[in-house]
Amino acid sequence: MTSQPTPTKAASGPGGSGEPGGGLQAGLKNRHLSMIAIGGVIGAGLFVGSSSGIATAGPGILLSYALVGTLVVLVMRMLGEMSAANPTSGSFSAHADRALGRWAGFSIGWLYWFFWVVVLAVEATAGAKILEGWIPAVPQWGWALIVMLVLTATNLVSVGSYGEFEFWFAGIKVVAISAFVVVGALAIFGVLPGVDAEKAGLGNLTDHGGFLPNGPGAILTGVLLVVFSFMGSEIATLAAGESEDPQRAVTKSTNSIIWRVGVFYLGSIFVVVTLLPWNDPSIKEQGSYVAALDSLGIAHAGQIMNFIVLTSVLSCLNSGLYTASRMAFSLGQRRDAPKAFARTTSRGVPLAAIIVSVTFGFVAVFFNYKFPDSVFLFLVNSSGAVALFVWLVICFSQLRMRKIIQRESPEKLVVKMWLNPYLTWATAALIVFVLGYMLTDTEHDGRETVLLSLLVAAVVLVIAVIRQRRGAGAPAVHPVADEPHDDAPVKVG
Numbered sequence: 001m002t003s004q005p006t007p008t009k010a011a012s013g014p015g016g017s018g019e020p021g022g023g024l025q026a027g028l029k030n031r032h033l034s035m036i037a038i039g040g041v042i043g044a045g046l047f048v049g050s051s052s053g054i055a056t057a058g059p060g061i062l063l064s065y066a067l068v069g070t071l072v073v074l075v076m077r078m079l080g081e082m083s084a085a086n087p088t089s090g091s092f093s094a095h096a097d098r099a100l101g102r103w104a105g106f107s108i109g110w111l112y113w114f115f116w117v118v119v120l121a122v123e124a125t126a127g128a129k130i131l132e133g134w135i136p137a138v139p140q141w142g143w144a145l146i147v148m149l150v151l152t153a154t155n156l157v158s159v160g161s162y163g164e165f166e167f168w169f170a171g172i173k174v175v176a177i178s179a180f181v182v183v184g185a186l187a188i189f190g191v192l193p194g195v196d197a198e199k200a201g202l203g204n205l206t207d208h209g210g211f212l213p214n215g216p217g218a219i220l221t222g223v224l225l226v227v228f229s230f231m232g233s234e235i236a237t238l239a240a241g242e243s244e245d246p247q248r249a250v251t252k253s254t255n256s257i258i259w260r261v262g263v264f265y266l267g268s269i270f271v272v273v274t275l276l277p278w279n280d281p282s283i284k285e286q287g288s289y290v291a292a293l294d295s296l297g298i299a300h301a302g303q304i305m306n307f308i309v310l311t312s313v314l315s316c317l318n319s320g321l322y323t324a325s326r327m328a329f330s331l332g333q334r335r336d337a338p339k340a341f342a343r344t345t346s347r348g349v350p351l352a353a354i355i356v357s358v359t360f361g362f363v364a365v366f367f368n369y370k371f372p373d374s375v376f377l378f379l380v381n382s383s384g385a386v387a388l389f390v391w392l393v394i395c396f397s398q399l400r401m402r403k404i405i406q407r408e409s410p411e412k413l414v415v416k417m418w419l420n421p422y423l424t425w426a427t428a429a430l431i432v433f434v435l436g437y438m439l440t441d442t443e444h445d446g447r448e449t450v451l452l453s454l455l456v457a458a459v460v461l462v463i464a465v466i467r468q469r470r471g472a473g474a475p476a477v478h479p480v481a482d483e484p485h486d487d488a489p490v491k492v493g
Contacts, residue, residue: 074427177264
């Protein structure tokens with residue numbers, strides 16, 4: 001008889017028998033995981049932040065996106081290799097815990113949690129601005145509060161409700177950007193009925209100062225401006241631990257990352273810089289996607305894009321709260337956070353982890369309104385380089401974990417990193433190079449972001465080393481073989 005994962009229990013550990021809940025539950029369906037994986041790479045930053053990148057690098061921004069996209073594909077391949085062998089709610093933090101040491105899992109786990117709770121405040125504020133524009137009777141802070149409360153409630157109900165909300169949020173993003181690419185491509189080649197796109201044409205890629213109007217150095221500057229809009233592609237590996245078939249979910253999301261980056265990022269940006277000259281004032285004034293839609297004469301383009309951006313913001317908020325709480329849950333399981341973080345309700349929801357995460361988010365929202373240019377700016381800048389830190393840790397973890405998996409259960413290597421270990425080392429070197437280049441960037445706050453992020457990382461790392469030397473926490477369990485373990489569904493014969 002073929003063994004099948006039971007859909008009732010995805011994690012035991014501290015939240016298991018004897019505790020209020022029975023651990024995380026496998027409440028995410030395959031369609032949820034598929035859409036989470038697809039939508040995870042489409043952040044609000046793509047719609048909002050791309051205009052500054054285009055203004056900086058011109059059509060050459062395509063090379064910036066291609067460079068970062070390649071980086072993400074490689075990092076996700078490494079993470080997919082480890083997560084397919086051992087799906088867990090802690091994802092790269094749990095892998096680093098075993099591969100590099102308790103200090104590594106502790107440090108990168110808390111830094112990642114910090115990143116997402118700050119994102120909660122950023123996205124809540126962005127969504128509130130849009131909603132206030134539509135219904136000004138409710139103040140901006142009121143909308144931020146409403147949005148945070150609604151999505152907190154969603155996450156508190158069950159993982160299935162999170163998955164359902166994210167399925168529709170991500171679905172809207174995917175449909176919208178796919179339609180944008182198709183309509184834009186038709187207009188570029190002059191076959192879109194009823195539309196006369198006077199400025200559109202492949203000539204826009206070279207006719208206004210060349211493909212690299214600001215020189216080749218602008219490609220790297222563009223990288224700094226777009227790299228953080230890719231954060232979120234790893235969410236599917238965290239969510240896989242609560243799915244019906246974790247290994248299949250991880251494998252599928254890893255194998256599809258190339259076309260997702262190609263279509264949604266490179267495809268849509270190509271349409272923007274081909275529909276309009278890169279130096280068209282409307283790109284900076286209205287935003288790249290709104291300006292592109294306006295050039296086609298599409299009515300209410302601004303409001304259409306506001307709706308899509310709002311959907312992306314809500315999706316990011318929803319996933320951010322989910323991701324932060326699951327990382328906190330995993331840290332609690334490994335005794336790297338208060339034990340209460342690892343307790344779950346009868347619905348498999350880590351209540352304390354969610355409440356603490358959203359509370360920090362609410363505090364950050366308050367700082368955004370009260371001290372936007374001091375405290376909140378520090379929070380944003382000090383978490384800004386965490387994405388690169390996470391990717392670097394994934395690289396080094398994969399180098400060690402490949403040997404461990406090959407030694408203990410080679411049959412679990414269903415996803416393999418290409419050209420191992422050479423491509424892994426090359427990826428790590430590229431990440432270090434980007435971090436180093438950021439230190440030379442004073443115009444876009446790159447240096448401040450790296451230095452503040454390094455400061456916060458150093459503080460967390462010191463705490464981790466002190467804890468390890470004092471023997472704090474319990475020994476972590478890191479199964480790789482097929483037997484039931486903390487974050488994998490129990491299999492029955």
